[in-house]
Amino acid sequence: xxxxxxxxxxxxxxxxxxxxxxQMLGAIFVFVLLLIVIFSFGFDLRVDNVATVAPGMLWxxxxxxxxxxxxxxxxxxxxxxxxxxxxxxxxxxSTIYFGKMLxxxxxxxxxxxxxxxxxxxxxxxxLIRPVLLLxxxxxxxxxxxxxxxxxxxxxxxxxxxxxxxxxxxxIVLPVVVSAVKLxxxxxxGLPWASLTHWLRLLIGFDVIFVVLSYMTFDYVVEx
Amino acid sequence: MDRGFRAGDVLNWLSVVAMIAALYLVFLYxxxxxxxxxxxxxxYFHVSSAWVGFFAFFVTLxxxxxxxxSRKRDWDIxxxxxxxxxxxxxxxxxxxxxxxxxxxxNAWWPWQQEPRLILVTILLLVYLAYLMLRAFLEGExxxxxxxxxYGIVAFASVPLTFWSVRWWQRLHPxxxxxxxxxxxxxxxxxxxxxxxxxxxxxxxxxxxxxRLAKLTDEVEALKKALRFREGV
Numbered sequence: 001x002x003x004x005x006x007x008x009x010x011x012x013x014x015x016x017x018x019x020x021x022x023q024m025l026g027a028i029f030v031f032v033l034l035l036i037v038i039f040s041f042g043f044d045l046r047v048d049n050v051a052t053v054a055p056g057m058l059w060x061x062x063x064x065x066x067x068x069x070x071x072x073x074x075x076x077x078x079x080x081x082x083x084x085x086x087x088x089x090x091x092x093x094s095t096i097y098f099g100k101m102l103x104x105x106x107x108x109x110x111x112x113x114x115x116x117x118x119x120x121x122x123x124x125x126x127l128i129r130p131v132l133l134l135x136x137x138x139x140x141x142x143x144x145x146x147x148x149x150x151x152x153x154x155x156x157x158x159x160x161x162x163x164x165x166x167x168x169x170x171i172v173l174p175v176v177v178s179a180v181k182l183x184x185x186x187x188x189g190l191p192w193a194s195l196t197h198w199l200r201l202l203i204g205f206d207v208i209f210v211v212l213s214y215m216t217f218d219y220v221v222e223x
Numbered sequence: 224m225d226r227g228f229r230a231g232d233v234l235n236w237l238s239v240v241a242m243i244a245a246l247y248l249v250f251l252y253x254x255x256x257x258x259x260x261x262x263x264x265x266x267y268f269h270v271s272s273a274w275v276g277f278f279a280f281f282v283t284l285x286x287x288x289x290x291x292x293s294r295k296r297d298w299d300i301x302x303x304x305x306x307x308x309x310x311x312x313x314x315x316x317x318x319x320x321x322x323x324x325x326x327x328x329n330a331w332w333p334w335q336q337e338p339r340l341i342l343v344t345i346l347l348l349v350y351l352a353y354l355m356l357r358a359f360l361e362g363e364x365x366x367x368x369x370x371x372x373y374g375i376v377a378f379a380s381v382p383l384t385f386w387s388v389r390w391w392q393r394l395h396p397x398x399x400x401x402x403x404x405x406x407x408x409x410x411x412x413x414x415x416x417x418x419x420x421x422x423x424x425x426x427x428x429x430x431x432x433x434r435l436a437k438l439t440d441e442v443e444a445l446k447k448a449l450r451f452r453e454g455v
Contacts, residue, residue: 157359174383
């Protein structure tokens with residue numbers, strides 16, 4: 001097996017586990033629905049133009065849902081001592097990183113895909129536009145890249161559910177800042193030329209975070 | 224141990240003398256600024272403590288990389304000691320900055336309008352998270368390894384935040400303009416001396432903090448040995 005296949009094997013393992021148990025996606029979906037309810041009551045009747053608060057609502061939701069998902073990513077591996085067997089498998093540590101990262105990316109994207117139509121309906125705002133989908137996907141890449149690394153660290157701490165967002169949010173901030181700005185620009189209907197530099201920035205941050213996490217992941221799972 | 228002690232003594236006295244000299248320069252030697260008056264004198268200590276804060280986190284980055292390479296406990300001690308000292312200096316920069324900002328900008332901490340304030344806020348949050356991570360981990364080796372990884376990722380991320388917010392600002396009108404006043408020569412001399420004095424103080428504090436950590440290690444080792452003997 002070449003390393004590409006190995007990565008896909010790990011991804012498939014995680015996807016299959018989720019498809020059989022359907023634990024995480026279901027729970028996170030309900031959590032997100034509740035978030036939307038809280039948001040709608042929080043902003044109800046006080047905001048004239050929902051497009052002004054939509055970027056914030058979207059990315060807060062993605063950040064919370066993403067953190068829940070990332071927490072599950074390694075805690076499930078630890079709980080059943082699966083991580084040790086994964087580490088014993090004859091493959092590079094970076095293969096494990098990319099496998100877990102792609103799995104997380106798929107799950108986060110799946111959650112976002114479920115959430116977007118609901119947000120569109122609740123806000124009465126068309127959110128399903130190609131550029132916006134691209135932005136959200138790029139944001140998810142940045143989130144999954146650092147999140148996978150930090151989730152592997154946080155799972156070793158006491159109170160790991162609290163630890164992950166404390167570690168993750170300040171680090172992933174550049175991705176969130178550029179994604180929110182891009183989302184706001186798209187919803188405000190700004191000309192595309194004024195948004196491309198944000199897009200380039202977002203892609204640049206994604207590349208930096210993937211490389212950085214890939215380079216340091218070896219040290220996290222070495223024992 | 225003995226040599227460290229002497230280096231510590233030298234640094235102690237150096238920083239005492241340097242700080243007294245800095246106070247003299249700031250309050251008696253440096254001329255009063257024309258528009259802001261005496262308020263401007265806070266600038267010397269403010270920028271110096273901000274500089275030492277950044278420098279301390281940079282030292283942490285180097286120590287983290289060195290730790291992952293060599294796996295020596297000493298580097299780990301330097302890394303977290305420098306974070307602790309750095310947080311203190313950054314907090315000092317925040318406090319002096321707020322005292323300056325209130326009469327000048329009419330707000331204590333208008334952090335959303337000024338990229339530098341966002342940078343400092345994120346720095347404090349990231350390195351508080353670093354210390355929290357250490358507090359929630361068990362085992363010295365694990366603590367050091369994970370903290371080193373986080374220290375590296377954190378240091379790489381902070382300038383990116385600064386950069387993205389900078390870009391954001393460019394699209395908006397600049398709310399606060401940095402005062403255009405150039406420093407006169409005595410002011411510049413005072414400023415440079417303050418930088419030096421604060422840097423010496425940083426090294427003195429770092430040395431004491433690392434010494435304390437090493438002594439703590441020794442005490443732990445002795446306790447362990449004692450427990451072991453009692454057990455036998």
